[in-house]
Amino acid sequence: MVVVMQEGATEEQIQHVITRLVGMGFDVHRSTGVNHTVLGAVGAPKEVDPRDIELIEGVREVVRISVPYKLASRSFRPLGTVVDLGRGVKIGANEVVVMAGPCAVESREQIFTIAESVSRAGARVLRGGAFKPRSSPYSFQGLGEEALKLLREAADKHGLFVVSEVMDLTQIPMVLDYVDMLQVGARNMQNFNLLRALGNVSKPVLLKRGMSATIEELLLSAEYVLAGGNYKVVLCERGIRTFESYTRNTLDIAAIPVIKKLSHLPIIADPSHGTGRRDKVPPMARAAVAAGADGLLIEVHHCPDAALSDGAQSLYPDQFAQLMAELRIIAPAVGRRLA
Amino acid sequence: MTIDDWRKRIDEIDAKLVELLNQRSRCAAEIGRLKKRQQVPLYQPEREAQIFLNISRRNGGPLSDAALRRVFERIIDEGRSVERQAMGGSEDEKGK
Numbered sequence: 001m002v003v004v005m006q007e008g009a010t011e012e013q014i015q016h017v018i019t020r021l022v023g024m025g026f027d028v029h030r031s032t033g034v035n036h037t038v039l040g041a042v043g044a045p046k047e048v049d050p051r052d053i054e055l056i057e058g059v060r061e062v063v064r065i066s067v068p069y070k071l072a073s074r075s076f077r078p079l080g081t082v083v084d085l086g087r088g089v090k091i092g093a094n095e096v097v098v099m100a101g102p103c104a105v106e107s108r109e110q111i112f113t114i115a116e117s118v119s120r121a122g123a124r125v126l127r128g129g130a131f132k133p134r135s136s137p138y139s140f141q142g143l144g145e146e147a148l149k150l151l152r153e154a155a156d157k158h159g160l161f162v163v164s165e166v167m168d169l170t171q172i173p174m175v176l177d178y179v180d181m182l183q184v185g186a187r188n189m190q191n192f193n194l195l196r197a198l199g200n201v202s203k204p205v206l207l208k209r210g211m212s213a214t215i216e217e218l219l220l221s222a223e224y225v226l227a228g229g230n231y232k233v234v235l236c237e238r239g240i241r242t243f244e245s246y247t248r249n250t251l252d253i254a255a256i257p258v259i260k261k262l263s264h265l266p267i268i269a270d271p272s273h274g275t276g277r278r279d280k281v282p283p284m285a286r287a288a289v290a291a292g293a294d295g296l297l298i299e300v301h302h303c304p305d306a307a308l309s310d311g312a313q314s315l316y317p318d319q320f321a322q323l324m325a326e327l328r329i330i331a332p333a334v335g336r337r338l339a
Numbered sequence: 340m341t342i343d344d345w346r347k348r349i350d351e352i353d354a355k356l357v358e359l360l361n362q363r364s365r366c367a368a369e370i371g372r373l374k375k376r377q378q379v380p381l382y383q384p385e386r387e388a389q390i391f392l393n394i395s396r397r398n399g400g401p402l403s404d405a406a407l408r409r410v411f412e413r414i415i416d417e418g419r420s421v422e423r424q425a426m427g428g429s430e431d432e433k434g435k
Contacts, residue, residue, distance in 0.1 A: 015384035022382040027420045030412045032405075 003039040003053055006060040013058025024048055071226035072219045077264035083204045083232045085161045085180055089124045091234050092266030095339035096331050097295035099125035099163055100320060103310035104132045105147035111154045113302045117317035119158035121324045124339050126160040127297060131167045132309055140308040148178035163206055169197050176201060186210050186238055189221050199228015208236040215255055219263055235259060235267045236297060239274035248276020251284050256291040268295035272313045281315055282323045289330050367418040371425025381422055387415055
């Protein structure tokens with residue numbers, strides 16, 4: 001931590017800050033400049049809230065050098081984490097892993113039809129929601145365990161893995177029985193009890209960024225899972241709330257290279273929620289892969305107009321196949337290939 | 340004298356400085372132990388101010404007072420660190 005004193009800070013003010021820092025356990029390196037005195041504080045034994053120092057009289061600003069997340073930090077695993085789903089499908093390795101499927105599992109016919117088409121187009125993971133708490137309590141709420149059974153069956157038939165969202169603690173054992181990767185939705189990103197519990201499971205976790213969460217908050221949420229001992233965490237950028245209203249959210253493509261630098265965890269993008277509009281999904285999917293995403297999470301529906309949820313952001317199967325063809329060209333341009 | 344001659348001279352001075360700095364830090368460690376026993380706080384701004392006054396009084400140049408002060412700030416920083424170790428950890432732990 002570096003403490004910059006105000007221009008003209010008095011010797012008493014400087015001494016007061018040093019007293020506080022020394023009391024907190026820091027070794028202080030004082031550097032008296034012509035205008036500003038700078039205090040380097042190193043080696044604190046525990047986490048310190050920079051605001052405690054910033055509020056002391058005479059302090060201009062406090063710059064934190066170390067990051068509050070440890071296990072999620074790139075320095076913890078400089079070579080990066082690879083989440084191995086099995087059968088050669090690895091997230092965070094050279095391949096870009098595409099996960100596709102409907103927003104919600106609606107029927108056997110629906111999920112089998114979609115699984116068949118996304119598998120044919122080259123997706124390796126089947127997505128689909130079983131629990132769908134919607135903004136309105138009167139909207140379709142999902143098929144629950146029945147949906148998980150159908151997902152598993154459809155995925156197995158077409159050689160796909162399954163990712164599905166777990167909404168709360170109590171659902172973990174049931175969801176674990178059917179899926180290969182448990183998804184934590186954007187609204188649950190800071191459900192710390194759920195995250196802690198997922199630290200104890202042996203299957204990978206797909207953690208979506210909250211719609212108002214900073215990158216640091218996302219990494220701190222991942223830290224909860226990692227701290228429990230589950231290192232199989234994949235992050236997902238899915239768009240954040242901004243002042244722009246044309247798209248449902250603003251897909252923060254820049255978060256991909258930023259997270260690559262800050263963390264060792266794989267990062268994928270969800271251009272479907274990121275834009276909320278079908279026609280904008282392929283361009284953002286292409287951009288995400290070009291920016292270095294380790295995978296994509298895309299909503300596909302064989303009949304979006306009849307979808308019970310999020311039809312407007314679901315691709316038609318032929319649009320999805322077209323996108324996959326484009327990604328096969330883009331991925332090699334950035335040194336990757338499609339899984 | 341050549342550059343090499345001067346560098347040799349600097350090396351000799353550095354050797355003395357290292358010896359002196361270590362003598363100084365041994366003193367600091369002793370003070371740290373006494374501070375702990377007498378329950379005196381680690382950071383003593385008045386004493387540090389006294390040191391800066393002492394060195395500027397003795398300063399015959401060519402280093403400016405400000406330059407000498409910057410050098411001694413680092414020496415004092417390390418002295419404080421040695422004292423902390425001699426005191427056995429942070430003082431705020433004992434306050435809590």
